[in-house]
Amino acid sequence: MALSKEHRxxxxxxxxxxxxxxxxxxxxxxxxxxxxxMQRPSSGSSVSAVFAFGDSTVxxxxxxxINTPSKGNVPPYGxxxxxxxxxxxxxxxxxxxxxxAAHYGVKELLPPYLDPALSTEDLTTGVCFASAGSxxxxxxxxxxxxxxxxxxxxxxxxxxxxxxxxxxxxxxxNIINGAxxxxxxxxxxxxxxxxxxxxxxxxxxPHMYRQFILAHVKKFTQTLLNQGARRIAVVGLAPMGCLPLxxxxxxxxxxxxxxxxxxxxxxxxxxxxxxxRELGKMEKSFRSxxxxxxxxxxxxxxxxxxxxxxxxxFEDVDSGCCGTGIIKVSFSCDMxxxxxxxxxxxxxxxxxxxxxxxxxxxxxxxxxxxxxxLKGI
Numbered sequence: 001m002a003l004s005k006e007h008r009x010x011x012x013x014x015x016x017x018x019x020x021x022x023x024x025x026x027x028x029x030x031x032x033x034x035x036x037x038m039q040r041p042s043s044g045s046s047v048s049a050v051f052a053f054g055d056s057t058v059x060x061x062x063x064x065x066i067n068t069p070s071k072g073n074v075p076p077y078g079x080x081x082x083x084x085x086x087x088x089x090x091x092x093x094x095x096x097x098x099x100x101a102a103h104y105g106v107k108e109l110l111p112p113y114l115d116p117a118l119s120t121e122d123l124t125t126g127v128c129f130a131s132a133g134s135x136x137x138x139x140x141x142x143x144x145x146x147x148x149x150x151x152x153x154x155x156x157x158x159x160x161x162x163x164x165x166x167x168x169x170x171x172x173x174n175i176i177n178g179a180x181x182x183x184x185x186x187x188x189x190x191x192x193x194x195x196x197x198x199x200x201x202x203x204x205x206p207h208m209y210r211q212f213i214l215a216h217v218k219k220f221t222q223t224l225l226n227q228g229a230r231r232i233a234v235v236g237l238a239p240m241g242c243l244p245l246x247x248x249x250x251x252x253x254x255x256x257x258x259x260x261x262x263x264x265x266x267x268x269x270x271x272x273x274x275x276x277r278e279l280g281k282m283e284k285s286f287r288s289x290x291x292x293x294x295x296x297x298x299x300x301x302x303x304x305x306x307x308x309x310x311x312x313x314f315e316d317v318d319s320g321c322c323g324t325g326i327i328k329v330s331f332s333c334d335m336x337x338x339x340x341x342x343x344x345x346x347x348x349x350x351x352x353x354x355x356x357x358x359x360x361x362x363x364x365x366x367x368x369x370x371x372x373x374l375k376g377i
Contacts, residue, residue, distance in 0.1 A: 046104065046178075046374050046375075047104040047105075047106055047178065047179065047180050047374060048106075048125075048174065048175045048176075048177075048178035048179050049106060049124065049125050049126030049175050049176075049178070049179040049180075050097060050100055050101045050104070050106050050110055050125070050126040050179065050180050050182065051126050051127065051128070051129065051156070051179055051180070051181045051182065051229075052097040052110060052128040052129065052130050052181075052182045052183075052184070053129050053130055053149065053152050053153075053156075053181070053182070053183045053184075053185070053220075054130045054134065054149075054152075054182075054183055054184035054185035054235070055130060055131070055132060055133065055134045055135060055184065055185045055186075055187065055188055056070075056072070056090040056130075056132030056133065056352070056353060057090075057095065057096070057130075057184045057187075057235070057353070057354075058095055058096060058097050058128060058130040058182060058184045059088065059089070059090065059095075059112070059128065059130040059131055059132045059134075060087065060088065060089055060095060060097060060098065060109070060110050060111060060112050060128040060130070061073070061087050061088025061089060061111070061112035061114075061115065061128075062088070062112040062113060062114045062128065062129065062130060062131050062147060063088055063131055063132050063133075063146060063147075064087075064088040064112070064114075065112070065114035065115065065116070066114065066131070066145065066146070066147065067145055068131075068133070068144050068145045068146050069144055070132045070133040070144050070146055071088060071132075072086065072087075072088050072089055072090040072091075072132065073086050073087065073088045074086055074334060074335060075335050076092070076322055076333065076334075076335065076337065076339045077089065077090065077091070077092070077333065078092065078093070079092045079093075079322075079339065079343065080092045080093040080343060080344075080356060081093045081094065082109075088112065088132075090132055090349075090350070090352075090353045091349045091353050091354065091355060091356055091359065092321065092322075092343040092349045092355055092356055093343075093355070093356030094109070094356050094359065094360075095110075095356075095359060096182070096184075096359050096362065096363050097110040097128055097130075097182060098110050099359065099360060099363045100180065100182065100363070100370065101125075101126065103363075103367075104180070104374075106125050106126060107125050107126075110126060110127065110128050111127055111128065112127065112128050113127040113128060113129050113155055113159060114155075120163075120166045120167065123159065123162065123163050123166070124163065124167065124175060126179060127159065129147070129152040129155050129156055129159075130147075130152065130184070130185075131146040131147030131148075131151075131152065132146060133146040133188060134146050134147055134148060134149060134152070134185060134188065135149070135185055135186065135187075135188040135189035135192070135193060136149055136185055136186060136189055136213050136216035136217055136220065137189045137193050137200070137212070137213060137216065138150065138216075139193055139199065139200070140188050140189050140192060140193040141188065149185065149216070149220055153220065153223050153224075156224075156227065157227065160172060160176065160227065160228075163175070173228055176227065176228040176229060177228055177229075177230050178230075178231075179229070179231065180231050180233065180370070180373065180374060181224055181229045181231065181232045181233065182232075182233045182235065183217075183220065183221070183224075183232065183233070183234045183235065184235035184296075185235075186213060186217075186236075186237050186271070187237060187238065187240060189209075189213050190209075190213075190237070190240060190264070190267055190268075190271075191240055191243070191245075191246065191264070194206075194209050195264070206267060207270075210267075210270065210271050210274055211274075213271070214271075214274055214275060214278050217234065217275065217278070218278060218282060221234065221279075221282060221293065222282075225286060225291060230289075230290055230291050230292065231291075231292050231373050231374060231376070232291075232292070232293045232294070232373070233294050233296050233369070233370060233373050234275065234279055234293065234294070234295055234296065235296040235298055236268075236271070236272040236275055236276070236295060236296060236297055236298060236299055237267075237268035237271055237272055237298075237299060238268065238298050238299055238302045239260060239264075239265040239268055239269075239299055239302055239303055239306075240264040240265060240267065240268045241260040241261035241262055241263060241264035241265035241266075241268075242260040242261075242265060242302065242303075242306055242317075242318070243264075243348075243351070243352055244318060244319050244320050244323075244348055244350075244351040244352070245351040245352050246261050246264055247259070247260065247261060247318060248351065250263075250264075258318035258319070259318075260306070268299060269299065272295075272297070272299055275295065276295045279293050279294075279295050292372075292373050292374075292376035293373075294369055294370075294372060294373035294376075295369070296366050296369055296370070297366065297369070298362050298366065301361065301362045301365040301366060302347075302354075302358075302362065304365075305317060305347055305358065305361060306318075306347070309347070312361055313344065313345065313357070314345055314346065314347050314357075314358075315345040315346070316340075316345065316346045316347065316348075317346075317347040317348070318347075318348075319346075319348065319351075320333065320346070320348045320349060320350040320351045320352075321339060321340040321343045321346040321348065321349050321350070321355060322337050322338070322339045322340070322343075322349055322350045323337055323338060323350055323351055333349070333350040333351075343355045343356070343357065344356075344357040345357075346358075
């Protein structure tokens with residue numbers, strides 16, 4: 001049965017390739033599972049565990065275990081990962097949740113919660129609940145059957161009960177209280193759901209939609225607090241107008257004019273301003289309970305890389321390392337795609353997602369913010 005125009009657009013804009021099941025089976029085997037759950041114990045760590053929620057920027061492989069076409073589990077994804085294995089991460093290597101877990105001595109990599117090979121030890125130090133293609137808006141990602149933010153919360157509640165049965169309620173509560181929660185979502189809501197499809201624009205102005213999304217951010221954060229979270233990092237939007245995909249679709253001449261699309265970056269700036277204000281209000285309300293809610297400013301970190309690429313070792317900041325077509329910003333990155341020789345010289349791995357090198361630059365730029373959240377209690 002042919003897909004509707006709206007379904008096709010959603011699939012394209014979500015940067016999706018429908019892979020053969022046989023390939024998925026080949027690259028989701030035991031070796032990958034063992035790599036994902038490597039531990040690096042640290043008795044001096046101030047972080048008991050790391051939990052990640054959101055979209056493809058923090059999904060370490062949950063989509064590998066659900067019936068969705070949005071998967072990053074075939075080459076060349078994972079090109080620079082451990083043993084060059086694709087794990088479901090939409091990049092050439094590690095994501096920020098991995099970098100966080102390793103930096104604070106929790107473990108080397110943050111595994112996806114849906115990995116059936118997880119041990120109790122894996123669970124006690126944190127997992128990822130994120131799903132590529134998801135968003136705060138309940139409609140975002142429905143057409144491609146990914147985990148909604150609400151479903152991610154349901155899995156976290158399931159995780160809590162599962163851990164309580166394994167190690168007891170008191171120890172579980174202490175782990176959750178001492179953990180760092182990272183939430184990274186929102187880009188799909190605006191690029192895909194609001195500007196890509198007509199439904200939300202029929203009911204919301206841009207400002208109204210920002211308020212709508214923020215209401216869901218607050219509800220999501222409140223639920224985590226109710227479940228025992230005390231240290232929460234909420235990631236703002238990147239300059240969406242600088243995504244190669246957005247440039248390719250909206251530039252008058254994408255072969256020559258590769259500048260950021262101001263309209264979309266302006267949407268991100270306005271949203272981030274509102275997000276910071278709302279998070280500040282929430283933290284003030286719960287500060288007496290030892291709650292710290294911090295804003296992570298990836299917008300300006302990315303802008304700095306774009307404005308001064310050579311300062312960070314980048315040679316290309318407006319097209320993906322992996323892709324097909326003359327300007328390397330098609331919707332797909334798969335085994336038939338052109339792949340640049342050195343991904344570390346590119347800001348973007350594909351037409352939407354950063355390289356591991358870019359994620360590393362952002363993480364280290366925002367490290368003071370993460371430290372402040374962890375030291376705030």
